[in-house]
Amino acid sequence: MLTKKQLDLLAFIHKRVQRDGVPPSFDEMKLALDLRSKSGIHRLITALEERGFIRRLAHRARAIEVVKLPESLGGTPNAGFTPKVIDGDRPDGPPPAAAIQTQAAQAVDLPVMGRIAAGVPIEAINQMTHSVAVPGGMLAGSGQHYALEVKGDSMIEAGINDGDVVVIRETNVADDGDIVVALVEDSEATLKRFKRSGSSIALEAANPAYETRVLPSDMVKVQGRLVGLIRTY
Template sequence: MLTKKQLDLLEFIHKRVQRDGVPPSFDEMKAALDLRSKSGIHRLITGLEERGFIRRLAHRARAIEVVRLPESLGGEPTTGFSPRVIQGDKPSGARPANTNSVTASAVDLPMMGRIAAGVPIEAISHVENQVAVPSQMLSSSGDHYALEVRGDSMIDAGINDGDVVVIRETAAADDGDIVVALVEDHEATLKRFFRRSGAIALEAANPAYETRVLPEHKVKVQGKLVGLIRTY
Protein backbone atom coordinates (compact mmCIF):
# COMPACT_ATOMS: atom_id res chain seq x y z
CA MET A 1 0.00 0.00 0.00
CA LEU A 2 1.32 3.43 -0.96
CA THR A 3 1.03 6.77 0.77
CA LYS A 4 -0.51 9.63 -1.21
CA LYS A 5 2.91 11.20 -1.83
CA GLN A 6 4.35 7.90 -3.03
CA LEU A 7 1.38 7.41 -5.34
CA ASP A 8 1.69 10.97 -6.68
CA LEU A 9 5.38 10.49 -7.37
CA LEU A 10 4.88 7.12 -9.06
CA GLU A 11 2.18 8.59 -11.29
CA PHE A 12 4.42 11.56 -12.18
CA ILE A 13 7.37 9.29 -13.05
CA HIS A 14 5.17 6.95 -15.10
CA LYS A 15 3.62 9.79 -17.14
CA ARG A 16 7.00 11.40 -17.83
CA VAL A 17 8.51 8.08 -18.95
CA GLN A 18 5.57 7.52 -21.27
CA ARG A 19 5.87 11.03 -22.69
CA ASP A 20 9.64 11.51 -22.90
CA GLY A 21 11.09 8.02 -22.72
CA VAL A 22 13.16 8.96 -19.64
CA PRO A 23 12.17 9.59 -16.03
CA PRO A 24 12.18 13.12 -14.59
CA SER A 25 15.11 14.53 -12.65
CA PHE A 26 15.02 14.79 -8.87
CA ASP A 27 14.60 18.55 -9.20
CA GLU A 28 11.56 18.02 -11.41
CA MET A 29 10.13 15.50 -8.96
CA LYS A 30 10.69 17.91 -6.08
CA ALA A 31 8.89 20.70 -7.93
CA ALA A 32 6.01 18.45 -9.02
CA LEU A 33 5.34 17.28 -5.46
CA ASP A 34 6.00 20.73 -3.94
CA LEU A 35 8.70 19.41 -1.59
CA ARG A 36 11.38 21.65 -0.12
CA SER A 37 14.33 19.28 -0.44
CA LYS A 38 15.58 16.35 -2.49
CA SER A 39 15.87 14.24 0.66
CA GLY A 40 12.09 13.89 0.67
CA ILE A 41 12.23 12.57 -2.91
CA HIS A 42 14.99 10.13 -1.92
CA ARG A 43 12.76 8.73 0.86
CA LEU A 44 9.79 8.38 -1.50
CA ILE A 45 11.93 6.70 -4.17
CA THR A 46 13.32 4.28 -1.58
CA GLY A 47 9.80 3.47 -0.39
CA LEU A 48 8.61 2.79 -3.95
CA GLU A 49 11.64 0.60 -4.61
CA GLU A 50 11.17 -1.39 -1.39
CA ARG A 51 7.54 -2.06 -2.35
CA GLY A 52 8.51 -3.26 -5.82
CA PHE A 53 6.96 -0.46 -7.89
CA ILE A 54 10.20 0.91 -9.33
CA ARG A 55 13.77 -0.26 -9.87
CA ARG A 56 16.89 1.89 -9.85
CA LEU A 57 19.53 0.86 -12.38
CA ALA A 58 23.17 1.29 -11.45
CA HIS A 59 25.63 3.53 -13.32
CA ARG A 60 22.99 5.33 -15.38
CA ALA A 61 21.69 8.86 -15.09
CA ARG A 62 17.98 9.15 -14.24
CA ALA A 63 18.02 5.34 -14.02
CA ILE A 64 14.52 4.67 -12.68
CA GLU A 65 12.35 1.98 -14.22
CA VAL A 66 8.66 1.60 -13.39
CA VAL A 67 8.20 -2.12 -12.66
CA ARG A 68 4.48 -2.18 -11.89
CA LEU A 69 1.58 0.13 -11.10
CA PRO A 70 -1.10 -0.07 -8.40
CA GLU A 71 -4.70 -0.69 -9.46
CA SER A 72 -5.54 3.00 -9.04
CA LEU A 73 -3.07 3.78 -11.86
CA GLY A 74 -4.19 0.92 -14.09
CA GLY A 75 -1.99 -1.84 -12.69
CA GLU A 76 -2.88 -5.45 -12.00
CA PRO A 77 -4.67 -6.33 -8.74
CA THR A 78 -2.47 -7.43 -5.83
CA THR A 79 -3.24 -9.70 -2.91
CA GLY A 80 -3.58 -8.56 0.68
CA PHE A 81 -5.73 -6.07 2.55
CA SER A 82 -6.85 -2.98 0.72
CA PRO A 83 -9.20 -0.68 2.64
CA ARG A 84 -12.48 0.18 0.99
CA VAL A 85 -12.42 3.96 1.03
CA ILE A 86 -15.41 6.27 0.87
CA GLN A 87 -14.54 9.90 0.23
CA GLY A 88 -16.84 12.68 1.35
CA ASP A 89 -17.41 15.69 3.57
CA LYS A 90 -16.86 15.68 7.29
CA PRO A 91 -20.10 15.48 9.26
CA SER A 92 -21.13 18.89 10.55
CA GLY A 93 -22.65 17.52 13.73
CA ALA A 94 -24.03 14.53 15.55
CA ARG A 95 -26.41 12.27 13.67
CA PRO A 96 -29.63 10.89 15.15
CA ALA A 97 -29.13 8.35 17.92
CA ASN A 98 -30.77 5.51 16.00
CA THR A 99 -27.71 3.25 15.67
CA ASN A 100 -27.79 0.81 12.73
CA SER A 101 -30.87 2.35 11.09
CA VAL A 102 -30.67 1.91 7.33
CA THR A 103 -31.53 4.82 5.07
CA ALA A 104 -30.73 4.94 1.34
CA SER A 105 -28.29 2.01 1.69
CA ALA A 106 -26.46 3.74 4.53
CA VAL A 107 -26.10 2.58 8.12
CA ASP A 108 -25.61 4.88 11.11
CA LEU A 109 -22.74 3.59 13.23
CA PRO A 110 -21.66 4.88 16.63
CA MET A 111 -18.53 7.01 16.46
CA MET A 112 -16.65 5.82 19.54
CA GLY A 113 -14.00 8.55 19.62
CA ARG A 114 -10.37 8.41 18.52
CA ILE A 115 -7.92 5.54 18.11
CA ALA A 116 -4.14 5.90 17.99
CA ALA A 117 -2.29 4.75 14.89
CA GLY A 118 0.95 5.43 16.70
CA VAL A 119 1.52 5.32 20.45
CA PRO A 120 -1.51 3.74 22.19
CA ILE A 121 -3.97 6.12 23.81
CA GLU A 122 -6.56 5.72 26.54
CA ALA A 123 -9.15 3.06 25.76
CA ILE A 124 -12.30 4.28 24.05
CA SER A 125 -15.67 3.34 25.51
CA HIS A 126 -18.14 6.17 24.88
CA VAL A 127 -20.21 7.19 21.87
CA GLU A 128 -19.48 10.72 20.62
CA ASN A 129 -21.92 10.85 17.68
CA GLN A 130 -23.04 8.85 14.65
CA VAL A 131 -21.49 8.41 11.22
CA ALA A 132 -23.25 7.17 8.06
CA VAL A 133 -21.52 4.22 6.39
CA PRO A 134 -22.53 2.50 3.11
CA SER A 135 -24.16 -0.81 4.00
CA GLN A 136 -22.05 -2.72 1.46
CA MET A 137 -18.94 -1.83 3.46
CA LEU A 138 -20.17 -3.83 6.46
CA SER A 139 -19.86 -7.54 7.08
CA SER A 140 -23.03 -9.60 6.95
CA SER A 141 -22.69 -10.58 10.61
CA GLY A 142 -21.62 -8.87 13.80
CA ASP A 143 -21.89 -5.35 15.18
CA HIS A 144 -19.82 -2.48 13.82
CA TYR A 145 -18.54 0.85 15.08
CA ALA A 146 -16.36 3.71 13.82
CA LEU A 147 -13.24 5.40 15.16
CA GLU A 148 -11.28 8.47 14.07
CA VAL A 149 -7.59 7.72 13.48
CA ARG A 150 -4.92 9.80 15.15
CA GLY A 151 -1.29 9.32 14.08
CA ASP A 152 0.63 8.06 11.06
CA SER A 153 1.84 4.59 12.00
CA MET A 154 -0.53 2.89 9.51
CA ILE A 155 0.08 5.12 6.48
CA ASP A 156 1.66 2.33 4.45
CA ALA A 157 -1.60 0.40 4.83
CA GLY A 158 -3.45 3.37 3.33
CA ILE A 159 -4.72 4.65 6.70
CA ASN A 160 -4.00 8.32 7.27
CA ASP A 161 -4.30 10.67 10.23
CA GLY A 162 -7.91 11.90 10.35
CA ASP A 163 -9.44 8.91 8.54
CA VAL A 164 -12.49 7.23 10.05
CA VAL A 165 -12.04 3.46 10.30
CA VAL A 166 -14.97 1.06 10.28
CA ILE A 167 -14.52 -1.83 12.71
CA ARG A 168 -16.40 -5.12 13.04
CA GLU A 169 -16.59 -6.21 16.66
CA THR A 170 -14.76 -9.49 17.27
CA ALA A 171 -12.37 -10.96 19.80
CA ALA A 172 -10.63 -13.17 17.23
CA ALA A 173 -7.98 -12.23 14.66
CA ASP A 174 -5.71 -13.95 12.17
CA ASP A 175 -2.09 -13.09 11.51
CA GLY A 176 -1.88 -9.96 9.38
CA ASP A 177 -5.31 -8.59 10.30
CA ILE A 178 -5.53 -4.89 11.14
CA VAL A 179 -7.22 -4.78 14.53
CA VAL A 180 -8.25 -2.53 17.36
CA ALA A 181 -6.15 -3.92 20.21
CA LEU A 182 -6.72 -3.18 23.88
CA VAL A 183 -3.37 -3.21 25.68
CA GLU A 184 -3.31 -3.94 29.41
CA ASP A 185 -7.03 -3.07 29.62
CA HIS A 186 -6.50 0.69 29.29
CA GLU A 187 -4.74 1.54 25.99
CA ALA A 188 -6.28 1.16 22.54
CA THR A 189 -4.34 1.13 19.28
CA LEU A 190 -4.83 0.24 15.61
CA LYS A 191 -2.15 -2.19 14.36
CA ARG A 192 -1.50 -5.37 12.40
CA PHE A 193 -1.86 -8.46 14.57
CA PHE A 194 0.59 -11.40 14.70
CA ARG A 195 1.06 -14.33 17.09
CA ARG A 196 4.64 -15.10 18.15
CA SER A 197 5.28 -18.10 20.44
CA GLY A 198 2.87 -17.22 23.22
CA ALA A 199 3.13 -13.46 22.61
CA ILE A 200 1.28 -10.94 20.46
CA ALA A 201 3.09 -8.60 18.08
CA LEU A 202 1.36 -5.32 17.20
CA GLU A 203 3.03 -4.15 14.02
CA ALA A 204 2.85 -0.67 12.50
CA ALA A 205 2.67 0.00 8.77
CA ASN A 206 5.32 2.71 8.98
CA PRO A 207 9.06 1.92 9.40
CA ALA A 208 9.39 4.82 11.83
CA TYR A 209 7.52 2.81 14.48
CA GLU A 210 8.81 -0.30 16.24
CA THR A 211 6.73 -3.46 16.56
CA ARG A 212 5.38 -3.95 20.09
CA VAL A 213 5.60 -7.52 21.38
CA LEU A 214 3.47 -8.20 24.46
CA PRO A 215 2.45 -11.23 26.50
CA GLU A 216 -0.73 -12.75 25.09
CA HIS A 217 -2.77 -12.03 28.22
CA LYS A 218 -2.04 -8.28 27.94
CA VAL A 219 -3.65 -7.87 24.49
CA LYS A 220 -7.37 -8.16 23.76
CA VAL A 221 -8.72 -7.83 20.23
CA GLN A 222 -11.71 -5.47 20.16
CA GLY A 223 -12.45 -5.64 16.44
CA LYS A 224 -11.12 -5.95 12.89
CA LEU A 225 -10.86 -3.27 10.24
CA VAL A 226 -13.38 -3.65 7.39
CA GLY A 227 -13.15 -0.23 5.71
CA LEU A 228 -12.48 3.46 6.13
CA ILE A 229 -13.96 6.83 5.30
CA ARG A 230 -11.68 9.63 4.16
CA THR A 231 -12.95 13.17 4.72
CA TYR A 232 -11.67 16.52 3.38
Protein backbone atom coordinates (compact mmCIF):
# COMPACT_ATOMS: atom_id res chain seq x y z
CA MET A 1 0.00 0.00 0.00
CA LEU A 2 1.44 3.34 -1.06
CA THR A 3 0.61 6.88 -0.07
CA LYS A 4 -0.72 9.17 -2.80
CA LYS A 5 2.62 11.02 -3.07
CA GLN A 6 4.57 7.75 -3.32
CA LEU A 7 2.17 6.47 -6.01
CA ASP A 8 2.38 9.77 -7.93
CA LEU A 9 6.19 9.69 -7.86
CA LEU A 10 6.35 6.05 -8.96
CA ALA A 11 3.97 6.79 -11.85
CA PHE A 12 6.04 9.83 -12.90
CA ILE A 13 9.33 7.89 -12.83
CA HIS A 14 7.81 4.98 -14.78
CA LYS A 15 6.33 7.30 -17.41
CA ARG A 16 9.61 9.13 -17.94
CA VAL A 17 11.66 5.92 -18.13
CA GLN A 18 9.22 4.52 -20.69
CA ARG A 19 9.39 7.73 -22.72
CA ASP A 20 13.05 8.75 -22.46
CA GLY A 21 14.85 5.60 -21.37
CA VAL A 22 16.23 7.39 -18.28
CA PRO A 23 14.57 8.46 -15.03
CA PRO A 24 13.87 12.13 -14.27
CA SER A 25 16.19 14.23 -12.14
CA PHE A 26 15.35 15.04 -8.53
CA ASP A 27 14.57 18.63 -9.57
CA GLU A 28 12.11 17.34 -12.16
CA MET A 29 10.51 15.05 -9.58
CA LYS A 30 10.22 17.94 -7.13
CA LEU A 31 8.45 20.11 -9.71
CA ALA A 32 6.17 17.28 -10.86
CA LEU A 33 4.99 16.59 -7.29
CA ASP A 34 4.90 20.29 -6.33
CA LEU A 35 7.21 19.80 -3.35
CA ARG A 36 9.19 22.64 -1.80
CA SER A 37 12.47 20.77 -1.37
CA LYS A 38 14.35 17.75 -2.68
CA SER A 39 14.47 16.24 0.82
CA GLY A 40 10.85 15.20 0.37
CA ILE A 41 11.79 13.43 -2.85
CA HIS A 42 14.65 11.64 -1.06
CA ARG A 43 12.17 10.33 1.56
CA LEU A 44 9.73 9.16 -1.12
CA ILE A 45 12.50 7.47 -3.12
CA THR A 46 13.76 5.71 0.02
CA ALA A 47 10.25 4.50 0.87
CA LEU A 48 9.69 3.17 -2.67
CA GLU A 49 13.07 1.42 -2.65
CA GLU A 50 12.53 -0.17 0.75
CA ARG A 51 9.18 -1.56 -0.39
CA GLY A 52 10.73 -3.04 -3.51
CA PHE A 53 9.11 -0.87 -6.19
CA ILE A 54 12.36 0.72 -7.39
CA ARG A 55 16.09 0.01 -7.18
CA ARG A 56 18.88 2.58 -7.05
CA LEU A 57 22.08 1.54 -8.80
CA ALA A 58 25.25 2.55 -6.98
CA HIS A 59 27.86 4.89 -8.50
CA ARG A 60 25.65 5.93 -11.40
CA ALA A 61 23.92 9.29 -11.78
CA ARG A 62 20.14 9.26 -12.08
CA ALA A 63 20.19 5.45 -11.97
CA ILE A 64 16.74 4.37 -10.81
CA GLU A 65 15.19 1.13 -12.03
CA VAL A 66 11.46 0.46 -11.68
CA VAL A 67 11.26 -3.10 -10.34
CA LYS A 68 7.49 -3.53 -10.11
CA LEU A 69 4.24 -1.56 -10.25
CA PRO A 70 1.14 -1.72 -8.07
CA GLU A 71 -2.13 -2.90 -9.63
CA SER A 72 -3.35 0.70 -9.96
CA LEU A 73 -0.48 1.37 -12.37
CA GLY A 74 -0.91 -1.84 -14.32
CA GLY A 75 1.22 -4.12 -12.18
CA THR A 76 0.54 -7.77 -11.44
CA PRO A 77 -0.85 -8.66 -7.99
CA ASN A 78 1.86 -9.95 -5.64
CA ALA A 79 4.54 -9.27 -8.29
CA GLY A 80 7.99 -9.75 -6.85
CA PHE A 81 6.74 -11.87 -3.92
CA THR A 82 7.98 -15.44 -3.73
CA PRO A 83 7.22 -17.62 -0.67
CA LYS A 84 10.42 -18.74 1.00
CA VAL A 85 11.02 -22.40 1.91
CA ILE A 86 13.92 -22.82 4.30
CA ASP A 87 15.48 -26.26 4.83
CA GLY A 88 16.91 -27.01 8.23
CA ASP A 89 16.44 -25.27 11.55
CA ARG A 90 18.97 -22.44 11.50
CA PRO A 91 17.74 -18.84 11.16
CA ASP A 92 19.13 -16.51 8.50
CA GLY A 93 20.69 -14.31 11.15
CA PRO A 94 20.92 -13.93 14.93
CA PRO A 95 17.55 -13.10 16.51
CA PRO A 96 17.17 -9.79 18.33
CA ALA A 97 17.39 -9.84 22.09
CA ALA A 98 13.60 -9.65 22.40
CA ALA A 99 12.99 -12.78 20.29
CA ILE A 100 11.81 -15.86 22.21
CA GLN A 101 10.59 -19.31 21.25
CA THR A 102 6.87 -19.39 20.45
CA GLN A 103 4.84 -21.87 22.44
CA ALA A 104 1.21 -22.81 22.00
CA ALA A 105 0.57 -22.72 25.75
CA GLN A 106 -0.64 -19.41 27.18
CA ALA A 107 -0.67 -17.82 23.73
CA VAL A 108 -2.49 -14.57 23.06
CA ASP A 109 -3.97 -13.60 19.70
CA LEU A 110 -2.66 -10.23 18.49
CA PRO A 111 -3.94 -8.29 15.46
CA VAL A 112 -1.50 -8.04 12.55
CA MET A 113 -1.91 -4.45 11.37
CA GLY A 114 -0.31 -4.64 7.93
CA ARG A 115 3.31 -4.53 6.83
CA ILE A 116 6.25 -2.36 7.76
CA ALA A 117 9.48 -2.19 5.77
CA ALA A 118 11.47 0.56 7.44
CA GLY A 119 8.95 2.79 5.75
CA VAL A 120 5.32 1.95 5.20
CA PRO A 121 2.23 4.17 5.01
CA ILE A 122 0.51 4.58 8.37
CA GLU A 123 -2.76 3.74 6.60
CA ALA A 124 -1.56 0.13 6.31
CA ILE A 125 -1.02 0.00 10.07
CA ASN A 126 -4.59 1.17 10.75
CA GLN A 127 -6.12 -1.91 9.14
CA MET A 128 -6.08 -5.35 10.72
CA THR A 129 -5.27 -8.06 8.16
CA HIS A 130 -5.32 -11.15 10.39
CA SER A 131 -4.16 -12.27 13.84
CA VAL A 132 -1.16 -14.17 15.15
CA ALA A 133 -0.65 -16.25 18.31
CA VAL A 134 1.96 -14.70 20.60
CA PRO A 135 3.33 -16.13 23.88
CA GLY A 136 1.86 -14.26 26.83
CA GLY A 137 5.33 -13.75 28.29
CA MET A 138 6.27 -11.60 25.30
CA LEU A 139 3.65 -9.03 26.25
CA ALA A 140 5.29 -7.77 29.42
CA GLY A 141 4.63 -4.22 30.51
CA SER A 142 1.59 -1.99 30.32
CA GLY A 143 -0.10 -0.76 27.16
CA GLN A 144 -1.67 -2.30 24.11
CA HIS A 145 0.22 -4.55 21.70
CA TYR A 146 -0.04 -5.28 17.99
CA ALA A 147 1.99 -7.07 15.32
CA LEU A 148 3.42 -6.05 11.94
CA GLU A 149 4.81 -8.10 9.07
CA VAL A 150 8.34 -7.09 8.03
CA LYS A 151 8.98 -6.43 4.36
CA GLY A 152 12.57 -5.84 3.26
CA ASP A 153 16.10 -6.14 4.63
CA SER A 154 16.81 -2.79 6.28
CA MET A 155 17.01 -4.34 9.78
CA ILE A 156 18.77 -7.63 9.04
CA GLU A 157 21.79 -6.93 11.26
CA ALA A 158 19.39 -6.59 14.19
CA GLY A 159 18.18 -10.12 13.39
CA ILE A 160 14.96 -8.92 11.75
CA ASN A 161 14.46 -10.61 8.38
CA ASP A 162 12.04 -10.20 5.51
CA GLY A 163 8.83 -12.09 6.39
CA ASP A 164 9.28 -11.91 10.17
CA VAL A 165 6.44 -10.69 12.38
CA VAL A 166 7.42 -8.07 14.95
CA VAL A 167 5.47 -7.55 18.15
CA ILE A 168 5.07 -3.89 19.10
CA ARG A 169 4.01 -2.35 22.41
CA GLU A 170 2.22 0.96 21.93
CA THR A 171 4.14 3.85 23.50
CA ASN A 172 5.07 7.41 22.59
CA VAL A 173 8.47 7.41 24.30
CA ALA A 174 11.70 5.56 23.58
CA ASP A 175 15.25 5.28 24.88
CA ASP A 176 18.35 5.53 22.72
CA GLY A 177 18.94 2.21 21.01
CA ASP A 178 15.32 1.04 21.09
CA ILE A 179 13.88 -0.33 17.85
CA VAL A 180 10.67 1.59 17.32
CA VAL A 181 7.81 2.24 14.96
CA ALA A 182 8.29 5.94 14.24
CA LEU A 183 5.80 8.15 12.43
CA VAL A 184 7.57 10.65 10.15
CA GLU A 185 5.73 13.87 9.22
CA ASP A 186 2.40 12.27 10.19
CA SER A 187 2.40 10.27 6.96
CA GLU A 188 5.02 7.49 6.97
CA ALA A 189 5.71 4.82 9.57
CA THR A 190 9.14 3.22 9.72
CA LEU A 191 10.82 0.48 11.78
CA LYS A 192 14.23 1.77 12.84
CA ARG A 193 16.61 2.08 15.77
CA PHE A 194 15.90 5.30 17.68
CA LYS A 195 18.63 7.69 18.80
CA ARG A 196 18.58 11.32 19.89
CA SER A 197 21.08 13.65 18.25
CA GLY A 198 20.86 17.08 19.84
CA SER A 199 17.52 18.59 18.83
CA SER A 200 17.12 15.93 16.12
CA ILE A 201 16.15 12.29 15.99
CA ALA A 202 18.27 9.73 14.15
CA LEU A 203 16.44 6.73 12.70
CA GLU A 204 19.11 4.09 12.05
CA ALA A 205 18.78 1.05 9.80
CA ALA A 206 20.59 -2.15 10.74
CA ASN A 207 22.00 -2.60 7.26
CA PRO A 208 24.93 -0.57 5.88
CA ALA A 209 23.15 -0.32 2.52
CA TYR A 210 20.66 2.13 4.06
CA GLU A 211 21.54 5.61 5.29
CA THR A 212 20.61 6.91 8.73
CA ARG A 213 17.79 9.43 8.54
CA VAL A 214 18.28 12.47 10.81
CA LEU A 215 15.13 14.54 11.24
CA PRO A 216 13.98 17.42 13.45
CA SER A 217 12.41 16.02 16.61
CA ASP A 218 9.04 17.63 15.82
CA MET A 219 8.84 15.56 12.61
CA VAL A 220 9.13 12.21 14.42
CA LYS A 221 6.54 10.61 16.70
CA VAL A 222 7.18 7.27 18.38
CA GLN A 223 4.22 4.93 17.84
CA GLY A 224 5.53 1.81 19.57
CA ARG A 225 8.57 -0.17 20.66
CA LEU A 226 9.71 -3.62 19.54
CA VAL A 227 9.21 -6.21 22.30
CA GLY A 228 9.30 -9.48 20.36
CA LEU A 229 9.69 -11.28 17.07
CA ILE A 230 8.09 -14.34 15.51
CA ARG A 231 9.74 -16.25 12.69
CA THR A 232 8.14 -19.10 10.75
CA TYR A 233 10.25 -21.86 9.16
